[in-house]
Amino acid sequence: MLFGIAWDTSSNWLFASSILPILLKGLVITIQATVLGFFVAAVLGLVLAALKASRLRIISWPARLITEFIRDTPLLVQLFFLYYVLPEYGIVLPAFLTGALALGIQYSAYTSEVYRAGIESITHGQTEAARALDLSPLRTFGVIIVPQAIPRIIPALGNYLVSIMKDVPVLSVVSVLEMLNVAKIIGDRTFNYLVPLSMVGGLYLILTLVASAAVRHLDRRLPKQGIPLK
Amino acid sequence: MNEPETRESLAPARTQAPTAPGADAIIQFDKVIKRFGDVTVLDSLDFNVQKGEKVTIIGPSGSGKSTVLRILMTLETINEGFIHVAGRPLWHERRNDQWVPAGEEHLRDMRKEMGMVFQQFNLFPHMTVRRNITEAPVHVLGLSKDKAHQRAEEYLELVGLSDQADKFPSQLSGGQQQRVAIARALAMQPNIMLFDEPTSALDPELVGEVLNVIQRLSEEQDLTMLLVTHEMQFAKQISDRVCFFDKGRIVEEGPPEQVLCSPREARTQEFLKGFINPD
Numbered sequence: 001m002l003f004g005i006a007w008d009t010s011s012n013w014l015f016a017s018s019i020l021p022i023l024l025k026g027l028v029i030t031i032q033a034t035v036l037g038f039f040v041a042a043v044l045g046l047v048l049a050a051l052k053a054s055r056l057r058i059i060s061w062p063a064r065l066i067t068e069f070i071r072d073t074p075l076l077v078q079l080f081f082l083y084y085v086l087p088e089y090g091i092v093l094p095a096f097l098t099g100a101l102a103l104g105i106q107y108s109a110y111t112s113e114v115y116r117a118g119i120e121s122i123t124h125g126q127t128e129a130a131r132a133l134d135l136s137p138l139r140t141f142g143v144i145i146v147p148q149a150i151p152r153i154i155p156a157l158g159n160y161l162v163s164i165m166k167d168v169p170v171l172s173v174v175s176v177l178e179m180l181n182v183a184k185i186i187g188d189r190t191f192n193y194l195v196p197l198s199m200v201g202g203l204y205l206i207l208t209l210v211a212s213a214a215v216r217h218l219d220r221r222l223p224k225q226g227i228p229l230k
Numbered sequence: 231m232n233e234p235e236t237r238e239s240l241a242p243a244r245t246q247a248p249t250a251p252g253a254d255a256i257i258q259f260d261k262v263i264k265r266f267g268d269v270t271v272l273d274s275l276d277f278n279v280q281k282g283e284k285v286t287i288i289g290p291s292g293s294g295k296s297t298v299l300r301i302l303m304t305l306e307t308i309n310e311g312f313i314h315v316a317g318r319p320l321w322h323e324r325r326n327d328q329w330v331p332a333g334e335e336h337l338r339d340m341r342k343e344m345g346m347v348f349q350q351f352n353l354f355p356h357m358t359v360r361r362n363i364t365e366a367p368v369h370v371l372g373l374s375k376d377k378a379h380q381r382a383e384e385y386l387e388l389v390g391l392s393d394q395a396d397k398f399p400s401q402l403s404g405g406q407q408q409r410v411a412i413a414r415a416l417a418m419q420p421n422i423m424l425f426d427e428p429t430s431a432l433d434p435e436l437v438g439e440v441l442n443v444i445q446r447l448s449e450e451q452d453l454t455m456l457l458v459t460h461e462m463q464f465a466k467q468i469s470d471r472v473c474f475f476d477k478g479r480i481v482e483e484g485p486p487e488q489v490l491c492s493p494r495e496a497r498t499q500e501f502l503k504g505f506i507n508p509d
Contacts, residue, residue, distance in 0.1 A: 129352035132303050133366035133418060134341045143365065147356050225400060226356025 002185060009190055016195050019186055023199055026182030027207075033100045033178060034165040040104020041164065042157060045111025052116065070109040075170055078102050083174045099171035103164050110160055118153035119145055148226035155222070158215030162208055179203065255314070256281040256422060256454050257302065262311030264297055264478075271297045273478035274311070281421075284448050284455040286465040286486070289475030290501060295458045298475075299424040302456070303346045304337045316343050316421065345415030349427040351407045353399040353414070359386070360395040363414045371418065378417075385413035388450075389443050405436030409443050416447075423447070425457040437461070444468065462505050466490050474498045 001007070003025050007018040051063035070078070079102040083095065093101070122145050130140040172181035183200045187193035257279040264272040271294045279285050287295040300306040302315065312329075313320040322329040323336045332340070354362050363385065364378035373381065386392050389409035399407050408428055415423065425444065429437040441464050448455055448468045459465055465472055466486040473483040474493070482495045493499050 123352075125348060125350050125352040126354065128303075128305050129348065129354070131305060132341070132344075132346040132348075133414070134338055134370045135366055136338075136369075139369055143369075144354055148354075223356070225398065228398070229354075229357045229361050230396075 002182065002189075007186070007190065009192065012192075012195055015190070015192060016199060019196055020199070022186065023179055023182055023196065023203065026177060026179035027203060029096070029176065030165065030168045030178040033096065033103065033168045033171060033176065034161065036097075036100035037103030037107065037164045037168075038157075038161045040101060041107035041111045041160065044104060044108035046115055048108055048112035049115035049119075052112065053119075067109045067112055070106060075102065075106045075167060076173065078106060079170060079174060095171070095174045095176050099168075099174055099176045103167060103171075106167075107160055107164055111157060114153055114156040114160070115149075118149040118156070121152055122148050143229065147229060150227055151222040151224060155215055155219040158211075158218060162211045162215065165207060165211065166204070254280045256283075256316055257456070258314040259298075260312040260314070262301070262313060263309045264294070264301065264306065265309050271478050272301075272308075275479060277473070277480060279422075279454060279456060282452060282454055284468055284470045285457070286469040286472045287456065287458045287475055288460070288462070288465060288472060288501075289481075293475040294478040295475045296426050299346065299426050299456060299458060302422075303344055303424060304341060315340060342418070343420055344422045344424055345418055345420035346424040346426065347408070347411050347415055347428050349430050351399070351404070351411045351431070353407055353411055355399050357398070358395065359391070359397055359399070359402070359410050362399070362410060363417045366414075367417050381417050382413070385416045386410075388416070388446070389413045390439075403436060404432045405439045408432065408440045412440075412443055412447070416451075420453075422454045422456065425455065425459070427458050427460065429459065429461060460505070462490055462502070474501065476501070 002022050005018075005022050007022070008014040048063050048067055052060050052067065054060045054063075079099065082093075082102050083098045086093070086098075126144055126148070127140060130144050135144070168178050169180035171178055172184065175181070177185075179200055183196035184193075186196045255278045257277070259275050259277040262272050262275045262277075263270065271292075273294075275294075275298070277298065287298060289295045297306060301308055301313070302320070304320070308321055312322065318340065319329065319332070320337075320340050321332050323332045324330075354365070357365065360379065360382050363382040364373075364375070367373045367378040367381060368375060382395065383392065386395055389412055391406060391409055391413070394402060394406065394410070399410065402410065412428075428444065429440050432440065441461065444455075444457070445464075445468055447453060455468075457465070457469070469486045471483060472486045472489040474481050474489060474495070474497075476497055482489055482493055482498045488494075489498065490502065493502060
């Protein structure tokens with residue numbers, strides 16, 4: 001019994017249908033961690049991208065270093081660091097928050113590159129035309145660059161959303177009850193790992209396929225020329 | 231965005247006053263040097279344009295002809311020398327009895343004198359034709375939306391595209407796009423228009439419509455025009471003066487008939503051989 005739901009081990013099929021509601025509760029946690037992690041990655045990545053774009057080296061250089069550091073160290077190391085080291089300095093966060101934060105930080109390194117590439121993909125001619133028309137740098141960024149960069153950035157961010165989702169099981173090591181952890185606990189208690197782990201694989205497959213299809217759909221629907229302004 | 235990097239080191243401060251501009255010169259280059267790394271693109275260039283004059287710059291690629299326009303539009307800095315536009319220094323301003331590299335505020339002010347048309351049009355692809363034209367008048371000049379729309383109609387009519395205001399650039403032909411770009415530059419009502427090879431990116435059958443618009447501008451509007459082109463026949467029609475650039479200097483200049491049809495300099499003759507006789 002887990003989350004107050006009992007299982008039926010009399011046959012594999014009955015076992016499967018009885019633990020599905022339990023796994024779905026884990027799935028909800030997985031999705032929550034994904035969404036929160038993605039939100040952190042999207043916002044922090046934007047901050048990092050802005051810092052890295054700075055003309056002041058004293059700002060851009062540390063941002064570059066941080067990005068490189070995050071990217072070149074394993075997610076698990078970062079997670080352990082946040083979970084075991086921070087409390088020593090009085091910062092105690094719940095496991096779920098710590099996990100989502102770790103995912104967000106890890107992926108902010110990647111999303112910052114997505115923003116950078118999206119902005120740099122706008123041709124030089126656009127900023128030159130804006131300059132020739134005397135538009136302010138802020139207006140140029142907000143009205144000329146960003147609307148054209150968004151359709152290039154969103155699909156790439158979507159792909160990272162899927163990646164984050166697939167990395168959520170890492171949080172099981174700090175006892176977050178996401179889907180894989182739930183399945184493992186069921187296996188531990190029933191000595192039947194085959195059914196719950198297969199179901200986790202299947203659920204993940206469905207989730208990933210749906211999310212990838214959504215990203216592709218979005219990619220097709222986005223106006224290639226940029227967010228139209230009339 | 232793309233601020234000229236390290237402007238401070240590029241347009242050096244100087245103590246001596248620059249040569250005062252000639253009485254009618256609206257553009258005056260005074261011993262201007264521009265380098266890209268080791269390459270000297272403008273080699274101590276002296277170059278004047280009178281108010282209302284239509285000047286065509288011709289020359290081989292890499293001769294620095296586009297750079298002249300790009301420096302005027304403040305898209306490129308200068309390394310040495312002095313430039314006056316409309317009687318005011320372009321790249322310098324006076325501070326504490328010294329000519330120091332101009333700040334962004336001064337440059338923004340100076341840019342109002344000029345409008346530029348690019349080889350690649352550089353229209354904003356996510357904006358309708360109307361928004362392309364009204365964006366700067368509304369947000370730089372502070373025109374009301376109604377006023378700006380009215381102005382857009384006016385200039386669209388001038389370039390013969392009145393019925394295209396609600397379209398996006400991708401729905402127009404290259405020639406139409408370039409005409410919109412001309413209307414967009416005109417809507418800022420500059421005194422000087424800079425055309426940087428405006429027809430070089432166009433299919434041959436679309437060149438005519440753009441040249442016609444430029445020709446009409448030169449006849450109807452009281453504009454100073456500076457045009458970089460490879461269209462020799464056209465240069466001959468509209469220019470008051472043709473300047474042949476080579477290796478960052480003016481090799482030969484004069485009335486179009488003289489420079490294009492009976493050039494004196496060997497280098498000009500050689501260059502023009504590559505084109506069909508402008509007659």
